[in-house]
Amino acid sequence: MGFNKVVKDANEACQGIQSGMTLMLGGFGLCGIPENCITELVNMQVNNLTCISNNAGVDDFGLGLLLQGKQVKKMISSYVGENEEFERQMLSGELDVELIPQGTLAQRCMAAGYGMPVIYTPAGVGTEVAEGKEMRVFNGKKYLMEYAFDADFAIVKAWKGDTMGNLIFRSTARNFNPMMAMAGKITIAEVEELVPAGELDPDHIHTPGIYVHRIFQGKRYEKRIEQRTTQKRA
């Protein structure tokens, strides 16, 4: 009824995701990734997916889990880091990889969420990234035209959310999540804490619920740290 976006769990949230679809997945490295939905995608055994995500996880966590099951046909990322299975599939030609500048990735998501077909960015001018792309000069500087993404589902992770789909992110786990939330034809949000509408201060909402179609409180977040760096107390 009405604006209640709540679904029971990841299984219900991922209904309708099919093999061959294009998915956006939030996160930077392993920070702010939708852990519950990734596990569910593994269980669903959907394949031939095109995944738009800044990174591709590590071998045994994050999007690496989908790669292990050979569920991904194409990755669109800015940095794919240390992931042996990823490397093996890329070199063998099983996996198609499109590397794009990180800011371009963010802006192509944002353009979709803002209803704009293209953006212009100087990133990649004069490099192989510019090959085959329309270039224009504004105020004496060259810019590449880049298209808004078109994704069937966007899957994001937030810290808190309410039953109407309003989202608040935490620290640098925000990263790509807000603009991906805006960019999916259907957006799924998994949150650490789900509260009734009205509990979150409207001034503190990062992503308005209008962009979110399904929301649920995730379980058992591992929140793995990729590079644990510390200092000793003096």
Add this chain to the structure above:
Amino acid sequence: MLDKNGIAKRIALEVKDGMYVNLGIGIPTLVANYVPSNIEVVLQSENGLLGTGPFPFEGEEDADLINAGKQTVTTLPGSSFFDSAMSFGMIRAQKVDLTILGAMEVSEWGDIANWKVPGKMVKGMGGAMDLVASAKHIIVAMQHCDKAGHSKLLPQCTLPLTGIHCIQKVVTDLGVFDIRDGAFHLIERAHDVSVEEIQAKTAGKLVIPEVVGVIH
């Protein structure tokens, strides 16, 4: 010759009070250790943080708080978080005053190659192409020669480019170079390195002024 910390220490002299600075992975990260305590600098991490602080104390790591190298960090007073689009927005709009990054090759025209070696696993450009295409002031920190002894200061880059006509300054283990008018201009040399050695190890066009400073 300067070691990695020596390069970082020299670059820290270019960092001025009130600057917003983006530090790349590797030697650039070390620059933060040498910024004088009498000036204020705000470090931008392009994953969405202004005011990046030191590593947390053991046991205080927060999985939600990392820098662009995916290392656990802390925040300093006055910090702010934002999303990736805004992060690259402030880079593209030149709000970030200084970018310091590593490179595999730099050309005498200020071109830079730092993301891809043919025949090796390509990891991606991350935010490097956005940074070099937009930053108003970029300093490259790198070794002068590769492991085989070949100059990395070249007439033209041989590796796939990250950006063109964008680098103004290079600090290597041998010295400090400004790039302008299609040449490397030697500004300073390491105290135990001769101008002749720098000339011999620089493949790109090198301009040697009458007075060359010395880094001690």
